[in-house]
Amino acid sequence: MARPCAVVGIGQTKYKRQLPVTLDGLVREAALQALEDANLTFADIDAVVIGKAPDALEGVVMPELSLADALGAVGKPIHRVHTAGSVGASTAISAAVLVESGRYDTVLTVTYEKQSEGNATWALSGGRSGGQGAGGTFAPWIREYIRRSKAPEHIGWKVAVKDRLNALKNPNAHLHLEDISIEKVKESPMLWDPIHFLESCPSSDGAAAMVLTSEDKVSRSPNKPAWVLGHAKRTEFSTFPGRDTIRIQAGLDCAEALYKKVGITDPRKQIDAAELYVPFSWYEPMWLEGHLIAEEGEGWKMTDEGATEIGGDFPVNCSGGVLSSNPIGASGMIRCLEAANQVRGTAGDYQVDGAKVALGHAYGGAAQYFAMWIVSSELQPDFT
Amino acid sequence: MAFEPQENDIAIVGVAQTAAHARFDGPEVVLIMECVNRLLGDAGIERDDVGFTIAGSCDYLSGMPFAFVSNVDGMGAWPPVYESHVEMDGAWALFEAWLRLQMGDIDVAMVVGSGKSSPCNAREVFHLQADPYVVAPLGLDPDALAGIQARALIDAGKATEADIADVVARSRAAAAANPNAQVAGSVSIDELLAAPYDMAPLRAHDVSPKADGAAALLIARRDRARELTDNPVWITGLDHRIESHHAGLRDLTDSESTRLAAAGAGVADGAVDVAELHTTHAHEEIILRAALGLGDDTQINPSGGPLAGDPVMATGLTRIIEVAKRIAAGDASRGVAHAASGAALQQNLVCVLQEGA
Numbered sequence: 227m228a229r230p231c232a233v234v235g236i237g238q239t240k241y242k243r244q245l246p247v248t249l250d251g252l253v254r255e256a257a258l259q260a261l262e263d264a265n266l267t268f269a270d271i272d273a274v275v276i277g278k279a280p281d282a283l284e285g286v287v288m289p290e291l292s293l294a295d296a297l298g299a300v301g302k303p304i305h306r307v308h309t310a311g312s313v314g315a316s317t318a319i320s321a322a323v324l325v326e327s328g329r330y331d332t333v334l335t336v337t338y339e340k341q342s343e344g345n346a347t348w349a350l351s352g353g354r355s356g357g358q359g360a361g362g363t364f365a366p367w368i369r370e371y372i373r374r375s376k377a378p379e380h381i382g383w384k385v386a387v388k389d390r391l392n393a394l395k396n397p398n399a400h401l402h403l404e405d406i407s408i409e410k411v412k413e414s415p416m417l418w419d420p421i422h423f424l425e426s427c428p429s430s431d432g433a434a435a436m437v438l439t440s441e442d443k444v445s446r447s448p449n450k451p452a453w454v455l456g457h458a459k460r461t462e463f464s465t466f467p468g469r470d471t472i473r474i475q476a477g478l479d480c481a482e483a484l485y486k487k488v489g490i491t492d493p494r495k496q497i498d499a500a501e502l503y504v505p506f507s508w509y510e511p512m513w514l515e516g517h518l519i520a521e522e523g524e525g526w527k528m529t530d531e532g533a534t535e536i537g538g539d540f541p542v543n544c545s546g547g548v549l550s551s552n553p554i555g556a557s558g559m560i561r562c563l564e565a566a567n568q569v570r571g572t573a574g575d576y577q578v579d580g581a582k583v584a585l586g587h588a589y590g591g592a593a594q595y596f597a598m599w600i601v602s603s604e605l606q607p608d609f610t
Numbered sequence: 611m612a613f614e615p616q617e618n619d620i621a622i623v624g625v626a627q628t629a630a631h632a633r634f635d636g637p638e639v640v641l642i643m644e645c646v647n648r649l650l651g652d653a654g655i656e657r658d659d660v661g662f663t664i665a666g667s668c669d670y671l672s673g674m675p676f677a678f679v680s681n682v683d684g685m686g687a688w689p690p691v692y693e694s695h696v697e698m699d700g701a702w703a704l705f706e707a708w709l710r711l712q713m714g715d716i717d718v719a720m721v722v723g724s725g726k727s728s729p730c731n732a733r734e735v736f737h738l739q740a741d742p743y744v745v746a747p748l749g750l751d752p753d754a755l756a757g758i759q760a761r762a763l764i765d766a767g768k769a770t771e772a773d774i775a776d777v778v779a780r781s782r783a784a785a786a787a788n789p790n791a792q793v794a795g796s797v798s799i800d801e802l803l804a805a806p807y808d809m810a811p812l813r814a815h816d817v818s819p820k821a822d823g824a825a826a827l828l829i830a831r832r833d834r835a836r837e838l839t840d841n842p843v844w845i846t847g848l849d850h851r852i853e854s855h856h857a858g859l860r861d862l863t864d865s866e867s868t869r870l871a872a873a874g875a876g877v878a879d880g881a882v883d884v885a886e887l888h889t890t891h892a893h894e895e896i897i898l899r900a901a902l903g904l905g906d907d908t909q910i911n912p913s914g915g916p917l918a919g920d921p922v923m924a925t926g927l928t929r930i931i932e933v934a935k936r937i938a939a940g941d942a943s944r945g946v947a948h949a950a951s952g953a954a955l956q957q958n959l960v961c962v963l964q965e966g967a
Contacts, residue, residue, distance in 0.1 A: 227713065228713035228715065280675030281668075281670055281675075281697065281738075282670065283675070284742070286738060286742050287735060287736065288668070288697060288698065290852070291951065292740065292742070292855045295854055295856065300854050301853065301870060302851060303705075303849065303851060303852070304957070305698075305706065306696055306697050307694065307696055308669075310676055316694055320694065323709055323713065327712040328712060329712070349675040349676075350675070459693065460693075461690060461692075462687050462688055462689075463687050463688055464679055464683075479689070479690045480690075483692075594679075
């Protein structure tokens with residue numbers, strides 16, 4: 227039967243371009259930081275779970291093989307997850323399953339991408355998206371969201387500015403745009419109408435890592451744990467007649483299953499901070515609605531009122547989010563570990579005061595893969 | 611002694627596989643759909659009855675990043691499903707599904723492995739598994755490294771070229787009874803040894819013929835397994851380990867990671883009637899047999915094994931299916947299935963299967 231699992235170590239590289247560092251160096255830096263945070267060494271690790279987006283992004287097939295040495299995995303199990311853009315969060319969840327199943331006490335999980343070694347937009351333009359890239363796929367859906375919700379066009383600009391201002395507080399963030407403003411965003415080139423250049427995520431390098439451990443081993447690590455209260459994943463087909471690509475059933479189902487597991491009845495009230503996968507600005511209000519945090523058509527009002535700013539009642543992407551750093555394969559894990567940072571009180575200058583319960587989220591493919599988890603400073607928080 | 615399953619034990623309750631096609635002209639998703647439909651039909655359950663689905667495949671074989679996304683169409687995802695994917699052989703998907711079911715809240719999982727290698731040059735693709743900075747530029751692909759490994763084995767006095775040819779002759783003879791095999795038939799050791807070298811001391815027939823294919827299985831927790839089948843095949847041990855990527859740091863004539871996985875899975879806890887080994891190069895059988903501690907009383911690769919057909923990314927999962935089929939049919943009571951990844955057996959998975967009520 228499932229047993230509790232907690233995050234006891236977190237490691238992140240900087241997400242700027244890292245040309246002088248090998249893939250091995252990149253993942254090892256994040257892994258060593260996470261181990262140091264957990265006050266453990268590779269010898270304490272029972273299994274490694276690694277995730278990244280398509281192998282073609284760096285041109286290395288099944289990189290768990292060549293990275294096994296750098297990750298201290300020799301003699302151990304190493305497991306490799308790939309679920310498109312959601313992979314970082316899926317990897318965190320798979321690692322949690324290894325612990326919760328009772329088979330492995332302490333698991334190191336690492337995700338990465340090194341976009342400077344390849345051309346991600348080429349890769350993202352292959353296959354199902356038919357040459358249009360991620361922005362080309364999502365732009366018509368964003369337009370449809372705007373039509374349905376009657377959201378004013380400045381909502382996207384506001385998200386773009388908010389996340390970049392948050393990123394100024396995060397030393398790991400790729401983008402540090404000191405002079406970001408609504409004017410700058412709306413005057414930046416239009417890439418895929420209505421998505422401007424500054425409403426899009428950057429191409430980043432970087433690795434993110436966590437150490438997860440079972441309840442009886444938590445006390446080995448001196449720093450505060452983030453308890454994994456629950457996780458959920460849902461997938462639907464990328465395309466079929468009648469598919470609602472705005473209010474996506476898999477996203478609704480995923481959130482519903484997660485809240486039920488954790489015992490959340492009013493997510494806006496009971497969750498203190500959220501890290502949502504927002505690669506294009508408009509996905510903030512879209513996921514607020516798409517994951518049952520706001521009523522249908524009301525998500526953009528939360529953004530407009532400042533509810534999603536640090537200091538608002540539902541802060542979103544205090545770390546700067548995907549809009550400020552996007553090492554694709556790691557981006558979902560960064561959402562999960564930044565949620566953990568918030569409840570451990572280790573989020574530095576972007577800490578939400580007194581955060582006890584936080585949500586980490588990622589999506590992928592044609593907005594068809596969802597992976598979410600909720601972490602807390604307490605194993606059994608009181609939601610009443 | 612008969613295995614007495616506990617509440618948290620997991621059994622294989624259904625299996626399906628396609629033929630190992632030298633070239634399948636339809637898309638990969640059709641291969642998957644063929645397996646999934648048969649699996650659900652045989653078990654008499656609906657798609658909704660499956661609580662967790664997980665697949666293993668390799669985008670690079672199709673030359674298309676996110677190729678696995680299309681595979682979801684073959685597995686069913688409407689209404690939305692709880693699902694995941696490993697960029698590994700389907701045997702590793704089974705590993706995660708097996709752990710997931712042990713959490714207790716879900717009682718049936720579906721595991722799929724699929725690969726369509728015919729559109730690509732698989733040897734070129736798997737060359738890209740090598741470390742991109744210092745190994746890949748040497749041209750050291752898995753077949754080349756296999757040749758070096760076979761040479762080391764012969765030099766160490768652990769095998770002869772005739773021993774390696776014997777593995778191929780046995781595989782092909784056994785494959786005659788396997789309708790899914792790609793290569794089968796009687797061939798003598800002398801005929802095999804007369805063939806020219808490819809990656810000396812290996813010859814072309816020592817390398818598995820890459821194929822297009824899929825395999826899938828259903829697993830269930832004890833009580834649900836008993837409802838779904840009269841012949842559950844229990845997974846009594848499952849472990850996998852990796853060793854160094856750098857061949858120079860390894861004893862290539864042994865498989866330390868297989869030994870560790872075998873110990874973790876409890877291979878030595880009982881007699882092994884049958885073993886299916888993921889041997890993509892003939893000499894690997896000799897190394898694996900020693901590392902798994904298998905004696906002459908264990909039947910090795912009665913399906914013919916990968917040397918008779920290698921549906922890449924489904925090959926490891928197929929080993930598990932081949933053992934499970936024999937136990938379910940009552941031809942064996944305990945067996946070992948092995949899956950491998952990487953050059954020269956870098957990563958190995960060992961699964962122990964057993965009969966039991």
